[in-house]
Amino acid sequence: MNESLQLAGTSNDRGxxxxxxxxxxxxAVSTARGMKITTHAVGSCIAVCLFxxxxxxxxxxxxxxxxxxxxxxRAATHPAVFADTGIPLLFQKAYSHGLLKQxxxxxxxxxxDMVGATAAFSTGKRNLLAARNLLWRNGVFIAAExxxxxxxxxxxxxxxxxxxxxxxxxxxxxx
Amino acid sequence: MTSSHTQLKPLAxxxxxxxxxxxxxxxxxxxxxxxxxxxxxxxxxxxxxNAWLVAMIRFDxxxxxxxxxxxxxPDLALTMFDSFCGREPGQPLPPAHQIYDLVGEFSNMVCGDxxxxxxxxxxxxxxxxxxxxxxxxxxxxxSRRLWVKVNERPMAVDWYxxxxxxxxxxxx
Amino acid sequence: MRILIVDDxxxxxxxxxxxxxxxDVPVDEILEAGDGAEALKxxxxxxxxxxxxxxxxxxxxxxxxxxxxxxxxxxxxxTRVIISTxxxxxxxEEAADLSVCCYLKKPFSPEVLRDVLTHAAxxxxx
Numbered sequence: 507m508n509e510s511l512q513l514a515g516t517s518n519d520r521g522x523x524x525x526x527x528x529x530x531x532x533x534a535v536s537t538a539r540g541m542k543i544t545t546h547a548v549g550s551c552i553a554v555c556l557f558x559x560x561x562x563x564x565x566x567x568x569x570x571x572x573x574x575x576x577x578x579x580r581a582a583t584h585p586a587v588f589a590d591t592g593i594p595l596l597f598q599k600a601y602s603h604g605l606l607k608q609x610x611x612x613x614x615x616x617x618x619d620m621v622g623a624t625a626a627f628s629t630g631k632r633n634l635l636a637a638r639n640l641l642w643r644n645g646v647f648i649a650a651e652x653x654x655x656x657x658x659x660x661x662x663x664x665x666x667x668x669x670x671x672x673x674x675x676x677x678x679x680x681x
Numbered sequence: 682m683t684s685s686h687t688q689l690k691p692l693a694x695x696x697x698x699x700x701x702x703x704x705x706x707x708x709x710x711x712x713x714x715x716x717x718x719x720x721x722x723x724x725x726x727x728x729x730x731n732a733w734l735v736a737m738i739r740f741d742x743x744x745x746x747x748x749x750x751x752x753x754x755p756d757l758a759l760t761m762f763d764s765f766c767g768r769e770p771g772q773p774l775p776p777a778h779q780i781y782d783l784v785g786e787f788s789n790m791v792c793g794d795x796x797x798x799x800x801x802x803x804x805x806x807x808x809x810x811x812x813x814x815x816x817x818x819x820x821x822x823x824s825r826r827l828w829v830k831v832n833e834r835p836m837a838v839d840w841y842x843x844x845x846x847x848x849x850x851x852x853x
Numbered sequence: 854m855r856i857l858i859v860d861d862x863x864x865x866x867x868x869x870x871x872x873x874x875x876x877d878v879p880v881d882e883i884l885e886a887g888d889g890a891e892a893l894k895x896x897x898x899x900x901x902x903x904x905x906x907x908x909x910x911x912x913x914x915x916x917x918x919x920x921x922x923x924x925x926x927x928x929x930x931x932t933r934v935i936i937s938t939x940x941x942x943x944x945x946e947e948a949a950d951l952s953v954c955c956y957l958k959k960p961f962s963p964e965v966l967r968d969v970l971t972h973a974a975x976x977x978x979x
Contacts, residue, residue, distance in 0.1 A: 628716065628718075631710075631716065632716050635710065635714045635715065635716055636714070638714050638962070639714035639764050642714070642764075642767050642963055643763065643764070643767050643768065643769055643770070644769060645767065645769070645871075645875055647875060647876075647963065647964055647967055648964055707960060708959075708960045711960040711961060711962055712959070712960035712961065712962070762864075765864065765868060766864060766867055766868055766871070767868070767871055767963075779863065779864060782862055782863050782864045783862075783864045785862065786862040786864055786865050789862070789909075789938060789959075790938055790959045790960050792938070793909075793937075793938020793939060793959065794938065794959075794960065797938075797939070797940055797941065797958075803941060803942045803943060804941050804942075804943055805939050805941040805943040805944045805947075806939060806941070807909060807914075808909040808938065808939075810861055810910075810911050
């Protein structure tokens with residue numbers, strides 16, 4: 507069964523029949539062939555992308571901050587905003603579509619050192635450390651990363667094969 | 682082993698702060714997923730007054746010897762354990778001796794990384810086994826004590842280098 | 854494959870074991886030792902294909918262990934990996950002379966260890 511599913515604040519009319527677009531503090535899981543999951547403005551945030559090649563399940567989370575304890579009220583209504591509530595939620599949703607943890611291919615994008623407040627608090631680095639820590643403590647390796655730097659990124663993920671296209675300014679990278 | 686004329690960096694006590702801080706950061710980030718920042722008095726005042734773990738390592742690179750000690754508050758020691766060993770949520774708490782071991786290994790890695798930065802990448806060194814004991818919170822105002830904040834909790838690093846540091850090492 | 858992990862820190866051994874179990878490397882048994890002397894005893898009594906050893910250890914350090922192994926043809930096919938805080942050129946050159954396959958400097962991430970293990974396991978199976 508092919509199914510695409512958007513959660514945590516995405517609206518059904520964002521995207522198209524072949525593209526799901528998620529924003530900051532949102533996640534999506536899909537098994538729909540030919541589908542792409544896209545997120546923009548991955549600055550100090552992290553896009554956590556996972557894929558199970560056997561079950562053809564793909565998921566993406568775009569989180570903003572490392573810990574829900576900063577704002578428990580917000581975490582309760584918008585768990586995808588934080589790494590420690592969003593990442594488990596992403597996995598749970600993916601499990602419900604057949605993803606197995608031992609087959610999951612996980613990639614991280616983002617964690618840039620942006621100007622302004624996020625740079626002063628090193629939010630990008632804190633987010634990256636939080637994501638890596640959570641994944642390790644849950645027995646998951648990171649297969650690939652495109653992280654750091656000072657530029658925001660756009661990520662397109664193919665649900666067919668889990669490959670990422672990462673756009674930074676005028677450059678593009680495949681992961 | 683040594684012949685001519687490329688000068689290695691001498692291990693000067695007063696130049697230790699930056700490489701020690703860099704070593705703590707490298708070890709904390711890569712193996713413990715921990716954020717390292719500068720420390721302030723308020724963070725220190727809020728920390729537990731007792732039951733800190735202090736892990737001391739002695740080193741000798743054949744020309745210079747000394748020691749390094751890391752002071753870790755108990756709550757940070759447990760967090761570091763969880764991050765390093767990958768203790769999954771819901772698993773039982775570790776016994777004390779494992780946390781002591783972990784703090785010792787942290788100090789071991791910091792000392793090794795510091796020496797690698799300070800004496801150059803050519804020269805090897807020997808490290809003693811860490812000695813880890815429990816102690817009250819260390820004093821704030823000791824010279825050769827670097828304070829940092831690791832995951833929002835204070836940590837102190839002491840170092841001592843013997844007087845032979847002033848000899849320069851020459852090698853091919 | 855039988856793997857022997859040698860490090861005086863039981864938590865470091867534990868972390869390495871966890872990474873081994875998370876990889877696809879086919880492992881029959883993981884042995885542990887706290888120093889080079891203990892490691893030698895285990896090598897004498899077990900058929901080990903892959904050795905991961907620290908350098909700075911009490912009783913017998915990793916360099917001495919590797920020198921002992923190099924002198925005995927019995928361990929000619931044993932794949933050797935060093936995992937150490939000491940990443941100096943001097944140690945690396947010595948390691949190359951002692952048939953060390955990979956040299957991993959602490960600190961390291963689990964992913965870096967995974968890559969070293971995968972490479973070393975392939976060498977062990979070859």
